[in-house]
Amino acid sequence: MSLFSFTLIFAMAALSVCVVMIGIRFAMGPTLPDRITCFDLFVANIIGIVAIYTELTGNQDFIDVAIILSLFGFLGSISFAYYLMKSSR
Amino acid sequence: MLDNINFLLIREIVSSVLIIMGVIFMLISSIGLLRFPDFYIRMSAITKGATLGLGLILTGMGIYFNEPDMLLKVLLIIGFTFLTSPVAAHVIGRTAVRNKIPFWGPTDLEEFKDYLRKEHSNHRDHERDNKHL
Numbered sequence: 001m002s003l004f005s006f007t008l009i010f011a012m013a014a015l016s017v018c019v020v021m022i023g024i025r026f027a028m029g030p031t032l033p034d035r036i037t038c039f040d041l042f043v044a045n046i047i048g049i050v051a052i053y054t055e056l057t058g059n060q061d062f063i064d065v066a067i068i069l070s071l072f073g074f075l076g077s078i079s080f081a082y083y084l085m086k087s088s089r
Numbered sequence: 090m091l092d093n094i095n096f097l098l099i100r101e102i103v104s105s106v107l108i109i110m111g112v113i114f115m116l117i118s119s120i121g122l123l124r125f126p127d128f129y130i131r132m133s134a135i136t137k138g139a140t141l142g143l144g145l146i147l148t149g150m151g152i153y154f155n156e157p158d159m160l161l162k163v164l165l166i167i168g169f170t171f172l173t174s175p176v177a178a179h180v181i182g183r184t185a186v187r188n189k190i191p192f193w194g195p196t197d198l199e200e201f202k203d204y205l206r207k208e209h210s211n212h213r214d215h216e217r218d219n220k221h222l
Contacts, residue, residue, distance in 0.1 A: 014116055015115060017119075021122065021123045022123075024123060031128060031185075031190050033185040034128055036181050037128075037132050037181060041119065041122060044139040044143050044170075044174075048112070052108065055104070063159065066166055067169075071169065074169075081181045084188065085184045
């Protein structure tokens with residue numbers, strides 16, 4: 001294993017620790033907007049993991065997953081906020 | 090002189106440094122999400138940190154592959170994230186103010202009082218059907 005792939009695996013492990021911390025806040029979060037922001041950061045972390053995995057394997061098809069995921073993360077948080085605001089009227 | 094330079098090694102080193110910097114930013118924003126006391130402070134932490142960290146990770150990946158279409162896709166993701174992350178944070182923050190999510194105790198709300206009163210008086214009847222929040 002070269003130093004380069006070791007660095008990439010280390011980066012993926014650090015992002016997995018981030019996902020665990022986000023999950024703790026998601027279970028703990030006192031209100032619903034906390035959980036929506038947790039979802040936002042969760043999607044950003046998954047995009048980072050997909051990008052590092054693309055670089056680790058060298059297969060360029062995986063980056064399309066990151067494009068679609070960045071689109072759907074925005075749509076998800078916006079629609080959550082929309083229905084939360086609509087139910088508060 | 091340029092013949093005996095290992096360009097793959099240079100690309101690997103630059104890409105590794107950028108990815109490690111991005112991962113450090115993501116880790117800092119996740120610790121901020123876990124440790125900060127208030128919803129608004131947490132949202133401020135993760136919006137800046139996660140956007141910058143994601144941009145650094147994707148830039149490192151685009152430098153490693155060294156191809157135009159890969160760079161185009163990476164720029165598409167970075168542009169889309171930099172465009173939509175502040176918008177989503179603003180919408181969620183306004184929803185939280187309107188739903189009366191409490192502020193942290195030491196927050197200075199002097200200059201914000203008029204806006205809060207206006208927002209809350211416009212939606213006086215929402216407490217009735219929104220008790221579960």
